[in-house]
Amino acid sequence: MVKVYHNNRCSKSRGACQILSENGVQAEVLEYLKTPLTEAEIADLLVKLNMKAADLVRKNEGIYKSDHAGKNYSETEWISILAANPILIERPIIVKGDKAIIGRPPEKVLDFLQL
Numbered sequence: 001m002v003k004v005y006h007n008n009r010c011s012k013s014r015g016a017c018q019i020l021s022e023n024g025v026q027a028e029v030l031e032y033l034k035t036p037l038t039e040a041e042i043a044d045l046l047v048k049l050n051m052k053a054a055d056l057v058r059k060n061e062g063i064y065k066s067d068h069a070g071k072n073y074s075e076t077e078w079i080s081i082l083a084a085n086p087i088l089i090e091r092p093i094i095v096k097g098d099k100a101i102i103g104r105p106p107e108k109v110l111d112f113l114q115l
C-alpha cells in the first residue's frame with residue numbers, strides 16, 4: 001500500500017496524487033494538516049526518508065522565518081516543532097513499505113514506485 005502525506009493547497013502535492021491516479025496506483029491519502037502527525041509518526045517517517053528532521057522543514061514558511069530560522073535545535077526538538085506546526089513539513093511525502101521520498105518534483109514518484 002502506498003501512502004501520501006498530502007496538502008491539497010500545494011500544487012506539487014496535487015501533482016503527485018494525479019500521477020499516482022493516472023498510473024492506477026491506489027494510495028491512502030493522509031491530509032496531515034487536518035490530522036497532524038504525532039512525534040512518533042514523524043520520527044518513523046524520518047527513518048523511512050533516511051533524513052534528519054531539519055531537512056524536512058519548509059524553510060520558506062513564515063513561521064519558520066519568524067520563529068525558527070538560524071536556531072540550532074536538536075533532532076528531538078525539531079520533531080516536536082514539526083508535530084506542533086505541520087505546515088512546516090515538506091510535501092508531498094510518498095511511502096511504500098519501509099521507504100519514503102519527498103515527491104518533488106512530482107515525477108520522482110514514478111521512479112520511486114519502480115523500486
